[in-house]
Amino acid sequence: MIQYLHISAQKQSNMEQSSDKVWYAMRATYGRNISAKHYADSIGIITYIPMHYIVKRLGGGKVQRKYVPVIRDLIFVYATKDEVKNLKRVIPYLQYITRPLNNRNIPIIVPEQEMRKFIDVTLSENRELIYLQPNELNIGKGTKVRVHGGELDGYEGYFIKIKGKRNKRVVISFDSVIAVAIEVNPDFIEVIKS
Secondary structure (H helix, E strand, O other): OOOOOOOOHHHHHHHHHOOOOEEEEEEEOOOOHHHHHHHHHHOOOEEEOOEEEEEEEOHHHOEEEEEEEOOOOEEEEEEOHHHHHHHHHHOOOEEEOEEEEOOEEEEOEEOHHHHHHHHHHHHOOOOOEEEEOHHHOOHHHOEEEEEOOHHHOOOEEEEEEOOOOOOEEEEEEEOOOEEEEEOOOHHHEEEOOO
């Protein structure tokens, strides 16, 4: 069951029609990204939260499988600048994720094509994904690669060893907000010479 992830065909069509809308990387503090998503969805703003299943042990030895956000506060919002400002007025705990530029902090905007790749990768149910925050990763130790073939055809990333995993994986980083490590058949990997 994919809940909170599905972007309907109607919303996808709206994404293609609105050239002034962009993907903002945002935080909804104190783990309130699901409630922020519900509100945004109710007023027609497209959002995306990467989710995954976890297994939680309860008292008495019971095990519960829960579907939770990959990163507690993370939410991506597809909207115009004015729509995001209005959304932030209604949801005061919704904040931009920023990066420094010319002594100012500017909101991180994820390019449309990169966001579509991220959604495609994270919606794939038939693979083990490892989510990493940029500070958990040393891309400099990896080899830049391009994937040819399979469902990741055309993706570029870094081939690196992830601590605690047996095989090397391709890590695709999405605008310094989040990275995803994916196991890829080595036959599909081309080293990109710099």
